[in-house]
Amino acid sequence: MAHVDNLERKAAITGIGQSDVGRRLNRDPLELTADACLQAIEDAGLTRDDIDGLCTYPGAGIAGAPGFTGGGVNEVQDMLRLKLDWVNGGMEQSGQLGSVITACAAVAAGYAKHVLCFRTVWEATAAVGGRKLDMQPLREKAAARKAQQAEVVEDKPHKKVTGSGGMGAIPRANGVQQWSLPFGAASAACWIALCAQRHFHEFGTTREALCSIAVNSRRNAGLNPKAVYRDPMTREDYFNARMISDPFCLFDCDAPADGSTAVIVSRVDAAKDMRKPVIKVESIGSAIRGRPSWDQWDDMTTMSLRDAGAMLWERTDYKPDDVDVAELYDGFSFITLAWLEALGFCGKGEAKDFLKDTSNIALEGKIPLNTHGGQLSAGRLHGYGFLHEACTQLWGEGGERQLQNFGKSAPKLAVAAAGGGPLGGCMLLSAE
Amino acid sequence: MSDNTAEKPFRIQPGLTRDNVHFWTGGADNELSFLCCADCATIVHPPQPICPQCLSKNLAPKPVSGKATLYSYTINQQPWIPGFEPPYVIGLVEIDEDPSVRLMTNIVNCDIDKVEIGMPLQVVFEEQDDGIIFMPLFEPANG
Numbered sequence: 142m143a144h145v146d147n148l149e150r151k152a153a154i155t156g157i158g159q160s161d162v163g164r165r166l167n168r169d170p171l172e173l174t175a176d177a178c179l180q181a182i183e184d185a186g187l188t189r190d191d192i193d194g195l196c197t198y199p200g201a202g203i204a205g206a207p208g209f210t211g212g213g214v215n216e217v218q219d220m221l222r223l224k225l226d227w228v229n230g231g232m233e234q235s236g237q238l239g240s241v242i243t244a245c246a247a248v249a250a251g252y253a254k255h256v257l258c259f260r261t262v263w264e265a266t267a268a269v270g271g272r273k274l275d276m277q278p279l280r281e282k283a284a285a286r287k288a289q290q291a292e293v294v295e296d297k298p299h300k301k302v303t304g305s306g307g308m309g310a311i312p313r314a315n316g317v318q319q320w321s322l323p324f325g326a327a328s329a330a331c332w333i334a335l336c337a338q339r340h341f342h343e344f345g346t347t348r349e350a351l352c353s354i355a356v357n358s359r360r361n362a363g364l365n366p367k368a369v370y371r372d373p374m375t376r377e378d379y380f381n382a383r384m385i386s387d388p389f390c391l392f393d394c395d396a397p398a399d400g401s402t403a404v405i406v407s408r409v410d411a412a413k414d415m416r417k418p419v420i421k422v423e424s425i426g427s428a429i430r431g432r433p434s435w436d437q438w439d440d441m442t443t444m445s446l447r448d449a450g451a452m453l454w455e456r457t458d459y460k461p462d463d464v465d466v467a468e469l470y471d472g473f474s475f476i477t478l479a480w481l482e483a484l485g486f487c488g489k490g491e492a493k494d495f496l497k498d499t500s501n502i503a504l505e506g507k508i509p510l511n512t513h514g515g516q517l518s519a520g521r522l523h524g525y526g527f528l529h530e531a532c533t534q535l536w537g538e539g540g541e542r543q544l545q546n547f548g549k550s551a552p553k554l555a556v557a558a559a560g561g562g563p564l565g566g567c568m569l570l571s572a573e
Numbered sequence: 574m575s576d577n578t579a580e581k582p583f584r585i586q587p588g589l590t591r592d593n594v595h596f597w598t599g600g601a602d603n604e605l606s607f608l609c610c611a612d613c614a615t616i617v618h619p620p621q622p623i624c625p626q627c628l629s630k631n632l633a634p635k636p637v638s639g640k641a642t643l644y645s646y647t648i649n650q651q652p653w654i655p656g657f658e659p660p661y662v663i664g665l666v667e668i669d670e671d672p673s674v675r676l677m678t679n680i681v682n683c684d685i686d687k688v689e690i691g692m693p694l695q696v697v698f699e700e701q702d703d704g705i706i707f708m709p710l711f712e713p714a715n716g
């Protein structure tokens with residue numbers, strides 16, 4: 142094999158964990174993080190003392206994105222009292238799985254033996270203002286106390302408290318946001334819709350292809366007890382849904398959820414006596430060779446996924462046809478379509494035929510896709526859910542949705558991919 | 574180029590800086606203006622301190638024709654920003670002088686069902702922020 146020296150070969154996934162997943166769990170996100178992390182550690186047959194590396198996406202304190210992060214490395218290290226040789230957390234990397242890819246490099250370099258990687262979201266709860274302290278009782282109490290004091294000091298005029306700051310001020314968009322927000326393009330739904338529309342224009346793709354992705358995911362979610370949307374969905378249901386930003390309707394957009402996912406990345410030679418057989422990292426794709434931009438990327442029909450997908454195959458002798466199961470990010474359905482083309486599961490521009498119906502991507506199909514229901518139906522766990530599901534299938538832990546229930550042999554090779562726009566990272570995983 | 578004051582939506586405004594002021598205020602003089610390299614003529618967008626082509630620091634704002642072509646678009650139906658009511662068309666346009674330079678914008682003065690990729694466009698400015706900021710929007714060329 143030409144690629145045996147690739148450092149990611151020294152890395153393996155040895156455990157996975159996932160908290161409860163749901164709409165509006167209304168629980169402390171750090172608690173969800175703890176649940177997922179401790180489960181992953183136990184799944185690997187390790188204890189907290191074995192964990193010497195900690196890694197996450199996007200890290201702590203992302204302003205203006207409620208529920209987007211459930212704790213950074215410092216909070217989690219402290220919460221679990223981990224003794225670490227290596228930590229890393231941040232947003233500027235190859236998408237959500239960039240954190241896991243970086244952990245592979247860290248164990249290969251010998252910085253750590255067992256890295257705990259996690260990703261937590263609680264956007265469903267945060268979207269309705271959940272877990273905010275109710276200030277009203279405190280204000281009432283303070284007002285009552287002041288009123289009492291005012292009675293005592295009657296000659297002192299009561300100063301009226303008025304709102305100040307920001308009254309009538311125009312909200313400002315700075316940095317990269319200035320190029321989209323002033324035009325009402327306030328969501329990635331709009332930006333990715335521009336990519337999809339261009340793909341439609343160049344290749345004759347239609348909403349039928351996106352519909353196949355959404356319907357397939359919903360069917361798989363019906364077999365996943367943790368999925369947030371499990372009711373059956375027909376193609377007719379899809380086309381009856383209200384439009385968001387065309388060509389996207391509601392069912393092309395992922396479902397905000399609360400939940401945490403964790404994986405353990407171990408150095409292969411430190412993973413001899415794990416609870417389960419290790420899942421080897423065969424190759425990774427992290428490349429972004431064009432402009433890192435949502436709108437200036439040279440070919441919007443591919444986004445940066447083109448380069449990440451190409452790099453993954455540059456680093457292995459396996460071919461797309463060898464892959465048994467694909468777990469491909471679907472923040473919006475079109476992103477999955479773009480990953481299918483980027484990773485060569487169908488040719489560029491050929492997704493319209495490949496996705497004419499769900500026969501190619503169903504559990505019984507050529508390349509079973511998003512077997513847990515993806516973010517569209519299982520809930521937006523933001524990237525890590527795909528890696529979790531790839532491992533779940535490789536370990537044969539998929540329950541009702543396990544591929545062997547659908548006339549398939551035990552899967553040996555899986556792709557997990559996450560991110561869209563200028564964020565893209567993917568991993569080829571092998572169960573020996 | 575006309576100011577279409579009739580149906581101005583509520584827009585979030587760009588925070589003006591020394592680097593972007595030419596772009597967001599050029600409409601006062603009916604000019605769509607980009608940072609341009611004086612040495613190799615590359616149009617540099619978004620603004621940055623060196624030319625990505627020849628690494629020259631000799632950059633200065635320069636007006637372009639305001640003509641563009643529609644690269645892609647979406648008819649947005651979802652209300653994201655109170656006061657900016659859907660439906661509206663978000664366009665991604667390539668400017669004529671260098672199609673690799675794109676602007677996200679709104680397509681205006683055009684029936685929504687007449688919008689199509691490849692259509693020729695021209696800039697039209699929408700005055701905002703008490704006459705300081707001029708949003709570059711695009712309408713059908715010669716429309």
Ligand SMILES: [Zn+2]
Nearest residue numbers: 610613624627
């Ligand atoms: Zn230059």
